[in-house]
Amino acid sequence: MSFLNALCATAAVISFASMPAFADTLPAPKGEVLLTISGDLSHETAGAAKGTVTLDLEILQSLETQVFTTSTIWIEGNIEFTGVSLRDVLDYAGATGTTIEAIASNDYKVDIPTDTLTGGSNENAPIVAYFMDGAEMSARGKGPLWIVYPYDDDVQYRTEVVYSRSIWQLDRIVTVQ
Amino acid sequence: MPNGTGKAPDLFKQNDRVRRFVPLGIILVGIVVLAGLALAITQRMNELREAPGDNLTWTLSQVEVDVLLLMDEALLTAQAEVQDVSDIRRRFDNLYSRTSTLRDAPVFLEMRKDEVFSSQLSTLERCLTKLAKIIDSPDAELLANLTPLVNELKQIREEAHAIALTGIGLRSQSSDIERASLARLLLIAALVSLLTILFLGFVLFVIVRQYRLRHEASDAVVRANARLKSTFDVSLDAIVVANTDGVILEFNEAAETVFGFDSSEAVGQDMSEMIIPEHLRAAHIAGMERLNKTKEPHLVGKGRIEITALRKSGEEFPVEISIGMASDHRGTIFISYLRDITERVAAEQDLKMARDEALAAEKAKSNFLAVMSHEMRTPLNGIFGTLELLGNSEINKKQRSYLDIAKRSGDILLHHVNDVLDISRMDAEKMELVENTFDLAQFFEDVITTNEATADAQSNTLKLQLEKMPDGAVLMDERRMRQVTYNLISNALKFTTNGTVTLRANSTLDQHGQLTLEFSVIDTGVGIHAEDQAHVFDRFYTQERSYDRFASGAGLGLAICKQLVDMMGGAISLQSQVGKGTSFTVVVPFKTSDTAQKPAEITEVAVDLAPLKGQEILLVEDNEINRLIVHEMLKANGMVVHEVHNGQEAVDLAQTRKYAAILMDVSMPVMNGVDATEIIRNTFGPNQNAKIIGLTAHALADEHARFIASGMNSVLNKPIAQATLLNALLLAVQDENLQQDAIWNNGAETLIAADTFDELEQLLQPERLQKLIADFDAEITGLLAHVPQLLLDGDMPTLAANMHKSIGSAGMIGVHHFQSALRGLEQAAKAANVESANKHADLVMAAWPATQSALQAKSYTLG
Structure with a gap:
């Protein structure tokens, strides 16, 4: 799968060819900041705190959209999730760490090793979903962002660990070495 | 196969099937159960692995934490008098989200079914909805209402705490149930596994035990098979095993040698085409079919049979075959053991x-x-x-x-020739004893008298010692007795010089009334060596050592004596000592004849040969010498002789000229005498009733009867003595001339054919024969009484018919001369020649009294 990784990385490089390679300054989000990434990053968002990358819905939507439908253990019935690959998000931020700490607004925190973001049966899982059944998710529900896996696709996505990593009300990511 | 053993294999088979299928069934059931359990456990494990849900207890307890955090945020904001309420709102969103998880998440479905949990959740939600109004109000209003918010949160915290406790309680309950269920499943699986393993162990044990038993049995079978195989292979007899279709299954080495086929060529082939000759195949196939149909073997188990078999080369050869039947895995088989018996045959x-x-x-x-x-x-x-x-x-x-x-x-020489002929007759069992009556004392005296000259020749004294002799005549075969006695005496005289030969005779009567004659011929001659004594009665046995130059013989005499004595029911024995002499003793049973009849004196009667002078005689004889001799004899006595060389010539000549008599040889080329006689008798001509005298070297009585039957009047044996020939001719001529008296009165023997009459005597009881003679007497007397009247009437046909009837009777009883007189009259009557008939009638009338008295005499002697 390393070949695919390389391919994806290359694709990412090609897509953001115009972007600076190191310590590039990313444009500041125009809308409400939904996600703040900090830690070992090679980019930072202009106007944001030093060493942080912030993303609003618009920026998220500018990344490659991922859509899948799956059932969950939290909500009755099948749900169509729309979002971006977590890997793409980290690539956007130029994250270099081996692990990320995903943190929810309720301070729930979970570690996700970056090597688990590739090699699954779904190349793009997990995703950072911003739409549930085509609508934004409210903060009083699971929103605004929710890391979800295509649970129905594979038994490997129906484990306690995966469930614990399915963090909702995501608003921060810290990359660590 | 007996019935009793027939059922056993079926039973065994059934048991076998049961034994085979029951364990298999058990194992299969075990495997299926285990597989089911494995499936169930795997599913459970998957369920467990898939984590039924988030950490429920975390979520449950987190509700209270979220409440406390919101409360903490609200208190903090109130105390610090900060105007930012976003954190309060965020904490509320967190709480609300958490609570909605309890409401929505499928993992809480079971808990939501619980009434307490459900009502607590409803209460919580209601409180949150109420709280939301405050939270969602403008910042200032929210800030102003912080105190009621905190108070409200205190109550909500109670609710959250309660719901966490209830949820955890429910959770642990269901966990317990799940664990118990899983544990039960595992236990069952373990038990089933254990049972299956135990059963497998048992089956293994059984299999191992069976294997050992089978192994032992199969070892025994292998050893037996090896023995059988070696027996089969080294058997000197060919062994061919075939099935009921006649297909060869086995073919041993000996069979290869015998038939010439390799075992590989023969096995699998049709037996009938390989080793059974073509002409026997149909029978073989029919036999196999019959056997397959009826199950009743014809050849099988019948021991050794000799049949013909076929080699590869196509050669047929005799075999001795023994077939057995057996059953094996190939069904019924036939085991044939074959032995090539070409050499033996x-x-x-x-x-x-x-x-x-x-x-x-x-x-x-x-x-x-x-x-x-x-x-x-x-x-x-x-x-x-x-x-x-x-x-x-x-x-x-x-x-x-x-x-x-x-x-x-x-x-x-004639004696020797007769000896050999006697032996030949004895071998051909053609010799018969012809008994007649004679006086024994006279018999022995005659024998001595006739041998005296011979005795004198070697200066021997011949003595006769007669002890007790029967009073009357005896009934024995005189001729054979004479032969035996002569032989013994001449033998004794031959081997004795200057000695004595004594003939001693005695007769005894035992308590059963059996008369026995015992006579011995005792000489004082050279004697016989002990080792030769056992052989003296053998044929052609000559005693080299004691033979002197003068003795000669073919060595048949004593052999004939012994055989004759045996025929008479007697025994002959000898005692001898070399140098002292020899004594032969004969012991024979005999009967007496009540009427002492003296045999006719053999005396030369002066015969008047005048009637023969000038008579024309036809001589039929192929042998030149015989012809010459007979011719000379006849000519010397004044007869005119016509010669022919065979029967055909005789028949031809007999048509042209009348003869006083025809002398007919029997064995001749072209046509024999018997056929010629029959033709002459059955053909009208001058000689139809002529006297025909047969001349023959056939000395057998039954042959004579045949010749007479052909129409010959009498038969003379060769060599022919002149006197005999002249007598016969004289009889014939005088018969023809009605001058028969002198000859006819010569004696009963002439009038009655001894051969025929003797036969009757042997065939019939004396009483029956007497009656037969009496009947014949009456028949002829009656017949003759009518003859004068018939002649007077000239009724020739009746006369001929009457004669014809009696001709047969006369022939049967043996009065041949009288018969020919009757035949003469019959022919004359048939020819309607009245003059001739009168002449023949006179002849018949004249012939009867003598014949009648001779018959009466015979009848009288029969007792």
Whole structure:
């Protein structure tokens, strides 16, 4: 799968060819900041705190959209999730760490090793979903962002660990070495 | 196969099936159960692995934490008098989200079914909805309402705490149930596994045990098979095993050698096409079909049978075969043991051929002897005849003595020839005893008298010692008795010089009334060696050591004596000591004849030969010498002789000229005498009723009867003595001339054919024969009484018919002369020749009284 990784990385490089390679300054989000990434990053968002990358819905939507439908253990019935690959998000931020700490607004925190973001049966899982059944998710529900896996696709996505990593009300990511 | 053992294999098979399928079934059931359990456990494990949900207890307890955090945020904001309420709102969103998870998440479905949990959740939600109004109000209002918010949160916290406790309680309950269920499942699986393993262990044990038993059994079978195989292979007999379709299953080495096929060629082939000759195949196939249908073997188990088999080369050869039937995994099989008996059969045939050849050689030898002896009589006839002619001519005294020597030598030769013929007859079982009555004392005296001259020749004294002799005449075969006695005496005289030969005779009567004659011939001659004594009665046995130069013989005399004595029911024995002498003793049973009848005196009667003078005689004879002799005899006595050389010539000549008599040889080329006689008798002509006298070397009685039956009036045996010939001719001529008296009164023997009458005597009881004679007497008397009247009437047909009837009776009883008189009359009557009929009637009338009295005499002697 390393070949695919390389391919994806290359694709990412090609897509953001115009972007600076190191310590590039990313444009500041125009809308409400939904996600703040900090830690070992090679980019930072202009106007944001030093060493942080912030993303609003618009920026998220500018990344490659991922859509899948799956059932969950939290909500009755099948749900169509729309979002971006977590890997793409980290690539956007130029994250270099081996692990990320995903943190929810309720301070729930979970570690996700970056090597688990590739090699699954779904190349793009997990995703950072911003739409549930085509609508934004409210903060009083699971929103605004929710890391979800295509649970129905594979038994490997129906484990306690995966469930614990399915963090909702995501608003921060810290990359660590 | 007996019934009892037939059922056992079926039972065994059934058991076998049960034994095979039950464990298999058990194991299968075990495997299926285990598989089911494994599936169930895997599913459970998957369920467990898939984590039924988030950490429920975390979520449950987190509700209270979220409440506390919100409360903490609200208090903090109130105390710090900060205007930012976003954190309060965020904490509220967190709480609200958490609570909605309890409401929505499927993992809480079970808990939501619980009434307490459900009502607590409803209460919580209601509180949150109420709280939301405050939270969602403008910042200032929210800030102003912080205190009621905190108070409200205090109550909500209670609710959250309660709901966490309830949820955790429910959770642990269901966990317990799940664990118990899983544990039960695992336990069951373990138990089933254990049972299956135990059963497998048991099955393994059984299998191992079975294997050992089978192994032992199979070892035994292997050893037995090896033994059988070696028996099969090294058997000297060919062994061919075939099934019921006749297909060869096994073919051993001996079979390869015998039939010439390799086992690989033969096995799998049709037996009938391989080793059964083509001409026997149909029978073989039919036999197999019948056997397959009826199950009743014809050849199987019947021991050794000899049949023909076929080799690869196409050669057929004899085999001895023994077939057995058995059953094995191939079904019913036939095991044939075959032995090539070509050599044995060949040896048997050789042996049989050798035996047949030996028998044929033996027969050829005896035939040769018989034929030679027979043939010798014809030249002997010539010699005797010539000597007789010579004796009748003018010769001097010296010549006459030579003639005597020649005659005696001829006699000896004739004696030998007769001996050989006797032996041949005995071998052909054609010799019969012909008994007649005679006086024993007289008999022995005669024997002594006739041998006295011979005794004198070697200076021997011949003595007769008669002890008790029967009073009257005895009934024995006189001729054979004479032969035996002569033989013994001449033998004794031959081996004795200057000694004594004594003939001692005695008769005894035992308590059963059996008369026995015992006579011995005792000499004082050279004697017989002990080792030779056992062989003296063997044929052609000559005693080399004691033979002197003067003794001569073919060695048949004693053999004939023994055989004759045996025929008479007696025994002959000898005692001898070399140098002292020999004694032969004969013991024979005999019967007496009540009427002491003296035999006719054999005396020379002066016969008037005048009637023969000038008579025309037809001589039919192929042998030149015989012809010459007979011709000379007839001519010397004044007869006119016409000669022909065979029967055909005789028949032809007999048509042209009437003869006083025809002398007919029996054995002739072209046409024999018997056929010629029959033709002459059955053909109208001058000689139809002529006297025909047969001349023959056939000395057998039954042959004579055949000749008479053909129409001959009488038969003379060769060699022919002149006196006999003249007598016969005189009889014939006088019969024709009605001058028969002198001859006819010669005695009963002439009037009644001894051969025929003797036969009747042997065939019939004396009483029956007497009655037969009486009936015949009455028949003829009656017949003759009518003859004068019939002649007077000239009723020739009736006369002929009457005669014809009695001709048969006369022939049967043996009065041949009277019969020919009747036949003459019949022919004359048939020819309607009244004059001739009158003449023949006179002849018949004249012939009857003598015939009648002779018959009465015979009847009287029968007792």
